Amino acid sequence: xxxxxxxxxxxxxxxxxxxxxxxxxxxxxxxxxxxxxxxxxxxxxxxxxxxxxxxxxxxxxxxxxxxxxxxxxxxxxxxxxxxxxxxxxxxxxxxxxxxxxxxxxxxxxxxxxxxxxxxxxxxxxxxxxxxxxxxxxxxxxxxxxxxxxxxxxxxxxxxxxxxxxxxxxxxxxxxxxxxxxxxxxxxxxxxxxxxxxxxxxxxxxxxxxxxxxxxxxxxxxxxxxxxxxxxxxxxxxxxxxxxxxxxxxxxxxxxxxxxxxxxxxxxxxxxxxxxxxxxxxxxxxxxxxxxxxxxxxxxxxxxxxxxxxxxxxxxxxxxxxxxxxxxxxxxxxxxxxxxxxxxxxxxxxxxxxxxxxxxxxxxxxxxxxxxxxxxxxxxxxxxxxxxxxxxxxxxxxxxxxxxxxxxxxxxxxxxxxxxxxxxxxxxxxxxxxxxxxxxxxxxxxxxxxxxxxxxxxxxxxxxxxxxxxxxxxxxxxxxxxxxxxxxxxxxxxxxxxxxxxxxxxxxxxxxxxxxxxxxxxxxxxxxxxxxxxxxxxxxxxxxxxxxxxxxxxxxxxxxxxxxxxxxxxxxxxxxxxxxxxxxxxxxxxxxxxxxxxxxxxxxxxxxxxxxxxxxxxxxxxxxxxxxxxxxxxxxxxxxxxxxxxxxxxxxxxxxxxxxxxxxxxxxxxxxxxxxxxxxxxxxxxxxxxxxxxxxxxxxxxxxxxxxxxxxxxxxxxxxxxxxxxxxxxxxxxxxxxxxxxxxxxxxxxxxxxxxxxxxxxxxxxxxxxxxxxxxxxxxxxxxxxxxxxxxxxxxxxxxxxxxxxxxxxxxx
Numbered sequence: 001x002x003x004x005x006x007x008x009x010x011x012x013x014x015x016x017x018x019x020x021x022x023x024x025x026x027x028x029x030x031x032x033x034x035x036x037x038x039x040x041x042x043x044x045x046x047x048x049x050x051x052x053x054x055x056x057x058x059x060x061x062x063x064x065x066x067x068x069x070x071x072x073x074x075x076x077x078x079x080x081x082x083x084x085x086x087x088x089x090x091x092x093x094x095x096x097x098x099x100x101x102x103x104x105x106x107x108x109x110x111x112x113x114x115x116x117x118x119x120x121x122x123x124x125x126x127x128x129x130x131x132x133x134x135x136x137x138x139x140x141x142x143x144x145x146x147x148x149x150x151x152x153x154x155x156x157x158x159x160x161x162x163x164x165x166x167x168x169x170x171x172x173x174x175x176x177x178x179x180x181x182x183x184x185x186x187x188x189x190x191x192x193x194x195x196x197x198x199x200x201x202x203x204x205x206x207x208x209x210x211x212x213x214x215x216x217x218x219x220x221x222x223x224x225x226x227x228x229x230x231x232x233x234x235x236x237x238x239x240x241x242x243x244x245x246x247x248x249x250x251x252x253x254x255x256x257x258x259x260x261x262x263x264x265x266x267x268x269x270x271x272x273x274x275x276x277x278x279x280x281x282x283x284x285x286x287x288x289x290x291x292x293x294x295x296x297x298x299x300x301x302x303x304x305x306x307x308x309x310x311x312x313x314x315x316x317x318x319x320x321x322x323x324x325x326x327x328x329x330x331x332x333x334x335x336x337x338x339x340x341x342x343x344x345x346x347x348x349x350x351x352x353x354x355x356x357x358x359x360x361x362x363x364x365x366x367x368x369x370x371x372x373x374x375x376x377x378x379x380x381x382x383x384x385x386x387x388x389x390x391x392x393x394x395x396x397x398x399x400x401x402x403x404x405x406x407x408x409x410x411x412x413x414x415x416x417x418x419x420x421x422x423x424x425x426x427x428x429x430x431x432x433x434x435x436x437x438x439x440x441x442x443x444x445x446x447x448x449x450x451x452x453x454x455x456x457x458x459x460x461x462x463x464x465x466x467x468x469x470x471x472x473x474x475x476x477x478x479x480x481x482x483x484x485x486x487x488x489x490x491x492x493x494x495x496x497x498x499x500x501x502x503x504x505x506x507x508x509x510x511x512x513x514x515x516x517x518x519x520x521x522x523x524x525x526x527x528x529x530x531x532x533x534x535x536x537x538x539x540x541x542x543x544x545x546x547x548x549x550x551x552x553x554x555x556x557x558x559x560x561x562x563x564x565x566x567x568x569x570x571x572x573x574x575x576x577x578x579x580x581x582x583x584x585x586x587x588x589x590x591x592x593x594x595x596x597x598x599x600x601x602x603x604x605x606x607x608x609x610x611x612x613x614x615x616x617x618x619x620x621x622x623x624x625x626x627x628x629x630x631x632x633x634x635x636x637x638x639x640x641x642x643x644x645x646x647x648x649x650x651x652x653x654x655x656x657x658x659x660x661x662x663x664x665x666x667x668x669x670x671x672x673x674x675x676x677x678x679x680x681x682x683x684x685x686x687x688x689x690x691x692x693x694x695x696x697x698x699x700x701x702x703x704x705x706x707x708x709x710x711x712x713x714x715x716x717x718x719x720x721x722x723x724x725x726x727x728x729x730x731x732x733x734x735x736x737x738x739x740x741x742x743x744x745x746x747x748x749x750x751x752x753x754x755x756x757x758x759x760x761x762x763x764x765x766x767x768x769x770x771x772x773x774x775x776x777x778x779x780x781x782x783x784x785x786x787x788x789x790x791x792x793x794x795x796x797x798x799x800x801x802x803x804x805x806x807x808x809x810x811x812x
Contacts, residue, residue, distance in 0.1 A: 101187050144336050279301050296761075711736070712736050715750075
């Protein structure tokens, strides 16, 4: 203490504390700098010269401001090698996840949390089939895959630091193998098809629950919404009589997933059954385009995440005969060639076909033959395949797969007996893609023939050539059935039903140069021809979206790519117009119910919004949300009877019929009293309840704009697992126009157009292509988000890219 009794400040101790804090901050800054430098070390090389073994001559990789790649190589093999190099440098983690998802080895990377998904994938023995598929490739395709594989591994090795996801996971990336490129067919098969025969089981469950007549009514093969290319429509399914089916009385606990569950967005967005992988693709013949060449448009609808599934590329080389070649469009990281786009002579696009590619086989067992099942050649032992699943940071797990000559045993709730599944993609011949044949076609006729003999998950193939010809066929593997249509589970034990193998090319249906000069596909039933229909309904979409595209195309006489983009961005909600008309009188009726309550302003606001609705699902629209909610609530109540009947057999069942919109509209039009849920005295009472629930839904308070409820939420899978630390990897949330079903502009928070494209072959400089997200999967890349804003705004981006800003030479 000093002379007047005060304490002298202990400055030295404070200084030491301050110095300690400074040191700690410095160490933290150094650690952050080290992490940043490490991440920078795994960025793709954009400029300069790199020596890469295997090239016959130098190849160049140019990039524009958005990272769109143009490859120029001496020959096709060098072009494949360069594409592999680029894919690995920008997207190797995505490639790795795709092959692991198909092979069932995700747990090796992500730990035990992926065991169940791996177990489901391994039932189909993907890697074994992919290895066998390699032997089925032509010599040229095998050489292309080998060159691509060498390019991938060279690109990976050229990174100074492994990609950032592997740093987080503390794992080294495994080299790419030739069969991995074929495994991608299986990965997309899992995403696009019903590998376990769920549709067949659902049809069987419905039939057992409500009887055959009611099952045909609640699961019709066609409705008044059909938009087949040949104009075919089925007559309306018969309404079941009261003796055939009537609404169950005990509905109090039914449909709790949708009714009375006021979660934001859940009651407005499409059902899970509507958000199925799909697409739009159409063609106009040269007689109806400005250039005289065919005009092809394509936008494929998938789950959206960071990075996007596709990778834009222009690939150029010279054939041995001196012909200059160019491919322009989108590739998938992991594959050596174009997915959709143009080769200069022919342009093509895909939509998911919705064909039935899986059959459920009822097994015949006997106490006299324990451990066996009956086959056409007699009783046979089940094959037991013993698998070991490795996992990161955890012990391995062993499990058994029980297999039959038709496929693995797969059990689902509600199955009355043991069942196996026969899935067409679980065969080597379905994975053996002929990579180069399509890109070598010079006219539509050749393209149609090549498509019909191509192996991949079966798609609608829409194509056109520079002479103006247009056509459609099915591209990919389809079962060649006998003795069964595959719609319902059946026994194959006596040999009178089953598969001959994969449908031969000559049996693939075709449409070439229709008189209308237009072809449209949107996952709907394409034809009424018995040869097509017999191939099986694996979940055809209703024709509402396809019909709107058909009608948008009809008046075009001198079409340009800009006209194609306008249709892709069409957010007119024709599907909802009739629902709005039903909602208005219901809102009028319930105004009295709301009078004097806190809900009165909500009901009045809903009525005013519905009356003034402009018929669109635009981002700024405040009326669309209440109309969409009314449709969902009303349809849910109308579907209570069959779903409750099913729940008596399978208590957890929550699936809506694919054609539920048409079913609900028909019930409201014809009003059969015995199909009305008994808690309602009249159909008007049910409509009133739907209007009340829509008008008073908590998330619709204040009449929010549709875009706020339909915000895009593109997330990186790593950020989804660690949102607090890595939220910056996600795309910023953004309001968007469109809806998840029933209109050309498909858009919901995590599902939508994975690309939009419009091309006339021979006129690629006038074409456009844009996609969500960016070219690179690296978080620090300038191309991680580049191009996304154009996709979000619907602004065309040149197919061939902009001015080139970067040049990398790959030298032998």
